[in-house]
Amino acid sequence: MxxxxxxxxxxxxxxxxxxxxxxxxxAGCFAVLLAGCCFGHPWFHAATEPIPLTLxxxxxxxxxxxxxxxxxxxxxxxxxxxxxxxxxxxFFAVLLVSTFAHDWHAAGARPVSRLVFFWIMPIGLYWVxxxxxxxxxxxxxxFGCLAAFGVYLAVTAIAETQGxxxxxxxxxxxxxxxxxxxxxxxxxxxxxxxxxxxxGVCLGAVLLWWPRLGRIGRVVLVAVALLLGVGIYCTLTxxxxxxxxxxxxxxxxxxxxxxxRVPLLAGSVVVAALLAVTHWDxxxxxxxxxxxxxxxxxxxxxxxxxxAMVAWQMFLDRPLMGCGFGHYPEVSADYVSDRSTELVLEKxxxxxxxxxxxxxxxxxxxxxxxxxxxxxVLWTLGAWRLWRTETAPPWVRQQGLLFLVLxxxxxxxxxxxxxxxxxxxxxxxxxxxGLTMALVRYREPTPARADCAVLPEAQPESAEMQLVGSxxxx
Numbered sequence: 001m002x003x004x005x006x007x008x009x010x011x012x013x014x015x016x017x018x019x020x021x022x023x024x025x026x027a028g029c030f031a032v033l034l035a036g037c038c039f040g041h042p043w044f045h046a047a048t049e050p051i052p053l054t055l056x057x058x059x060x061x062x063x064x065x066x067x068x069x070x071x072x073x074x075x076x077x078x079x080x081x082x083x084x085x086x087x088x089x090x091f092f093a094v095l096l097v098s099t100f101a102h103d104w105h106a107a108g109a110r111p112v113s114r115l116v117f118f119w120i121m122p123i124g125l126y127w128v129x130x131x132x133x134x135x136x137x138x139x140x141x142x143f144g145c146l147a148a149f150g151v152y153l154a155v156t157a158i159a160e161t162q163g164x165x166x167x168x169x170x171x172x173x174x175x176x177x178x179x180x181x182x183x184x185x186x187x188x189x190x191x192x193x194x195x196x197x198x199x200g201v202c203l204g205a206v207l208l209w210w211p212r213l214g215r216i217g218r219v220v221l222v223a224v225a226l227l228l229g230v231g232i233y234c235t236l237t238x239x240x241x242x243x244x245x246x247x248x249x250x251x252x253x254x255x256x257x258x259x260x261r262v263p264l265l266a267g268s269v270v271v272a273a274l275l276a277v278t279h280w281d282x283x284x285x286x287x288x289x290x291x292x293x294x295x296x297x298x299x300x301x302x303x304x305x306x307x308a309m310v311a312w313q314m315f316l317d318r319p320l321m322g323c324g325f326g327h328y329p330e331v332s333a334d335y336v337s338d339r340s341t342e343l344v345l346e347k348x349x350x351x352x353x354x355x356x357x358x359x360x361x362x363x364x365x366x367x368x369x370x371x372x373x374x375x376x377v378l379w380t381l382g383a384w385r386l387w388r389t390e391t392a393p394p395w396v397r398q399q400g401l402l403f404l405v406l407x408x409x410x411x412x413x414x415x416x417x418x419x420x421x422x423x424x425x426x427x428x429x430x431x432x433x434g435l436t437m438a439l440v441r442y443r444e445p446t447p448a449r450a451d452c453a454v455l456p457e458a459q460p461e462s463a464e465m466q467l468v469g470s471x472x473x474x
Contacts, residue, residue, distance in 0.1 A: 025132035028063040038188045077133040084378035091371035098364045102324030111326025122430035129434030150202025154231025157185025161234045185234035194422040196240030203228045204405030239416040247408035311358040322365035356414035392442035403436040
């Protein structure tokens with residue numbers, strides 16, 4: 001087995017080197033993302049101290065070295081800092097202070113490892129993508145890779161729920177050594193929330209290919225989109241369903257002709273509301289995990305207000321800086337024994353926060369939560385303005401639209417789960433954000449690109465979908 005691993009490692013290094021050199025910085029970013037999803041800690045890790053070594057962490061270090069060399073040789077595309085970058089630096093400074101200003105030794109390696117894996121690595125990925133030389137070919141390659149990866153995740157999720165383990169790879173996905181969420185579409189991330197969020201973003205990347213395809217291609221695209229829809233359903237996670245629906249809603253709402261937009265989207269809202277009203281009990285309590293009873297699923301819904309109350313009480317005691325990054329598990333234990341409220345806070349013992357912003361609020365206080373919220377707002381404004389820039393090439397506008405689709409998937413899941421501690425979710429968010437912010441210069445109209453303009457209001461309604469077309473010819 002060790003010999004096989006050595007051979008696989010050598011082949012992987014050779015292919016990674018070729019990918020990094022020929023594909024550039026964005027290819028390196030995607031290699032890190034893919035390795036972290038499919039070949040992360042459960043697949044292989046070396047028990048090094050104080051932090052285990054995994055393939056994606058090695059590739060991340062290689063990517064940083066590559067970025068330094070690309071900058072030195074003039075192959076990167078350095079861009080000036082913008083407000084979103086400054087806000088991100090401020091948020092990172094809050095994380096650093098919150099981590100090391102508290103007794104991080106007492107909590108073992110948890111605060112530092114969380115800081116490195118869930119924030120420093122994504123920020124590094126963001127910066128490399130932000131400073132990469134981005135072309136139409138590179139962006140379309142990202143769309144294509146996301147679409148292919150989404151097909152893999154959907155097939156894997158369907159195979160998991162149907163017990164077709166011979167179709168599941170890597171094999172650790174079906175291993176009883178990882179019992180949590182077993183029987184749901186948890187994918188290589190071993191988490192249905194992360195797997196579903198990825199699929200929702202990949203679904204958006206698939207739909208963005210629509211105007212580039214002919215009739216047969218669009219039939220195939222619809223089939224792929226339906227496959228992803230089934231894969232998303234197989235996660236058996238309500239927030240994932242809501243996020244995927246919101247992502248599609250955003251994409252269609254911004255690209256459909258006006259004559260279709262209002263009736264189709266309004267009808268979708270009405271159907272969703274009717275389903276929620278008529279099937280509320282089934283949505284609240286249904287069997288999801290193989291070892292989870294339906295009543296336990298209903299209890300998970302009741303747990304949210306309890307965790308919110310714990311977060312509120314922790315915030316009142318430490319409103320500005322919180323209890324310290326990575327210290328929620330031990331500090332929250334002092335609050336769950338409170339009997340001054342009607343809620344049974346004891347039920348929250350042993351649980352992490354189930355809301356990404358509340359998790360930041362309890363550990364980093366208002367400084368951390370607000371600064372991260374500002375980063376998200378500035379990224380969203382940048383993506384929205386990029387999409388609305390009529391003088392930008394369609395492929396550039398598509399990238400802004402993809403980030404908006406990602407945000408539509410991210411926010412509902414972040415409301416009900418601390419997605420920041422789900423493997424690779426922040427890596428995806430920061431990578432797409434970095435790629436989007438790398439293109440913000442197209443928001444500034446230049447005479448040289450006047451021939452590339454696509455004016456949505458000046459085009460016939462039937463041509464509005466051409467906004468996500470293939471771009472202008474040089």
